[in-house]
Amino acid sequence: MQENTNPIDETLQDTQADTLAEPVEAEGDDRVAALEAELAELKDQFLRTRAEMENLRRRSAEEVMNAQKYAINKFAQELLAVKDSLEMALADQSGQFDALKFGVDLTLKQLASAFEKAQIVELNPVGEKLDPHKHQAISAEPSDAEPNTVVRVMQKGYLVAERVLRPAMVVVSKGQE
Template sequence: MQSQESHVPASDAVAAQPETISTGLPPDAAAAFDASARIAELETQLTEAKDQFLRARAEQENQRRRAVEDLQAANKYAVQKFAAEMLPVKDSLEMALLDQSGQFDTLKHGVDLTLKQLISAFEKFQLSEINPVGEKLDPHKHQAISMIESDADANTVVNVMQKGYQIAERVLRPAMVVVAKGK
């Protein structure tokens, strides 16, 4: 009988040892070569990742620095627009002081126009008066300096000694008021 050993064609034998054929090295040397190549590839990726990280960190630091500079500039020059609106008011007041005509009505008219300039500038920047006559005392907007007998309800503002001011909804200076005593 014939032996049942199978005969493997030479082409199949070559396919069974791909490491030897592809690199021309024995299997252990091929594995070491693949590991060295993989290490070199990973080192390259690590170097690229470090570079990207450093660039991203530098960009973040630049953005933070720019934000700080912008905030400092905004704080430093925030009043610039308001100051520009105040200059004509100052000019008008100086002209009124220089007037030597002695005409009281002309001077009063000029001061009235100057006050209108000032009110216009205040409105432009949401600076408004707090004039609470007849309102209930609000400790957030009013400062009671005295109490008097009055027909009004208790804690009602009956007289304003000094107007208060607010910017938008924030109180800049509370109004100094006189309130009614309880009956």
């Protein structure tokens, strides 16, 4: 089977294709321009969002650094009053032992108040079971208490916000011999 090719039909088809292609091409050019404009807008939004996120990350890092750097300010201000009181006690030349003892007692109360405000809690575990996370046993001695019970505190321990700052140094019971 041989196809009939008529030059007039071919010309007519070519003309129709060209006529149809022109609006499609014009429509396509408009569509491409619209897509390029949308792409440019999205790219601009992306770059702005990226810059904003980078600034936010940088500001957050600065805030964390400042929080770490200056976290002690409040506690340090509380300790200044304690230091002032101790300096006054050392400068006292009156020789009145009772007045000096009273001043030291007030200074200790100032320090305890500063510790309380900073969430520093004293560990004095006499009578408690040995907790290796909070206590450091330095010796054991015979006692009526149950074995591994704290019978004496050699040095108090401290917690900061329920975290061990310094374990208590304790003597524990061995039980009866």
